Amino acid sequence: MDSMTSDHAAHIGDHAADIDRHVRLYIIVFVALMALTFVTVAVSYLDLSPAMAITVALFVATIKGSLVACYFMHLISEKNLIYAVLVITVLTVIPLLALPALTHGSGFWIHE
Amino acid sequence: MDIPYTVEVRRDTGLTNGKIGIWLFLASEVMLFGALFASYILIRVGAPNWPKGDTILNVPMATFNTIVLITSSITMVMAWASLMRNRFGTFRIYMGATILLGFVFLVVKYFEYSAKLHHGLYPSTNNFLAIYFTLTGLHMLHVIGGMAVNAYLWGFGSKLWKTNPVWFTNRVENSGLFWHFVDLVWIFLFPTLYLL
Numbered sequence: 189m190d191s192m193t194s195d196h197a198a199h200i201g202d203h204a205a206d207i208d209r210h211v212r213l214y215i216i217v218f219v220a221l222m223a224l225t226f227v228t229v230a231v232s233y234l235d236l237s238p239a240m241a242i243t244v245a246l247f248v249a250t251i252k253g254s255l256v257a258c259y260f261m262h263l264i265s266e267k268n269l270i271y272a273v274l275v276i277t278v279l280t281v282i283p284l285l286a287l288p289a290l291t292h293g294s295g296f297w298i299h300e
Numbered sequence: 301m302d303i304p305y306t307v308e309v310r311r312d313t314g315l316t317n318g319k320i321g322i323w324l325f326l327a328s329e330v331m332l333f334g335a336l337f338a339s340y341i342l343i344r345v346g347a348p349n350w351p352k353g354d355t356i357l358n359v360p361m362a363t364f365n366t367i368v369l370i371t372s373s374i375t376m377v378m379a380w381a382s383l384m385r386n387r388f389g390t391f392r393i394y395m396g397a398t399i400l401l402g403f404v405f406l407v408v409k410y411f412e413y414s415a416k417l418h419h420g421l422y423p424s425t426n427n428f429l430a431i432y433f434t435l436t437g438l439h440m441l442h443v444i445g446g447m448a449v450n451a452y453l454w455g456f457g458s459k460l461w462k463t464n465p466v467w468f469t470n471r472v473e474n475s476g477l478f479w480h481f482v483d484l485v486w487i488f489l490f491p492t493l494y495l496l
Binding site for chain 2: 204207210211214215217218221222225228229232238241242245246248249252253256257260261267268269270273274276277280281284285287288289291
């Protein structure tokens with residue numbers, strides 16, 4: 189059994205100190221996610237233009253999403269095959285989202 | 301016959317089969333939710349006017365649910381970290397908390413949905429409510445699915461810990477990847493539907 193370490197055990201290491209370091213990082217990420225949630229809600233109470241509100245909300249959501257993906261989902265240190273799968277996914281999903289947005293007459297989907 | 305590459309990594313991929321499997325599944329999930337987000341954009345750009353989410357939906361409830369899901373993400377990752385530290389009892393506590401938080405999310409969602417239906421706001425009422433119920437409904441099904449797998453790993457499925465702890469830890473990690481993805485989808489759903 190000892191020789192059959194899993195991939196996460198291999199890259200994180202079995203040392204308790206390593207895991208302790210990771211746990212501290214998880215807690216920092218958790219606090220950051222909480223803070224950013226309040227930022228998202230607080231910004232929505234400001235009287236921003238729709239374009240600005242959408243930009244800020246999606247920017248903060250992207251930071252939060254990246255934190256979850258990088259640290260909780262361990263994407264910060266993952267194998268190349270998983271990165272390859274995700275690159276293909278991103279390259280596919282961006283046109284999927286961009287096309288309906290660009291079909292609007294003005295080129296934007298924001299109603300002033 | 302044993303399932304291959306559940307514990308040892310494949311030489312060509314550098315991964316266990318379960319790990320690459322869950323990531324391929326999550327990639328397909330990105331496309332599923334991506335298609336619905338694309339539908340949302342298309343419906344919104346085509347609408348002569350579009351309501352701001354907070355005029356129809358309950359922002360405090362959704363903010364509370366965002367906090368619940370983010371908290372459940374850290375309890376999930378702590379459950380996995382507990383197994384990595386060889387502490388099965390702590391795993392049980394964190395995994396139990398993750399399942400409980402999922403349940404809290406569903407209860408809040410139940411109150412949100414029933415308030416809408418009580419006020420005669422149905423998916424058929426308008427396009428905003430149609431896409432709201434579709435996106436949050438699909439997300440809710442994912443929460444239920446994740447809770448079912450987590451409940452299995454908390455209870456009956458945890459027997460594997462005694463016979464093959466590494467395999468069990470890998471299962472918890474893969475279940476966690478799905479749970480974090482569910483959290484990630486909500487992180488985008490919340491501002492899109494409730495705040496914009």
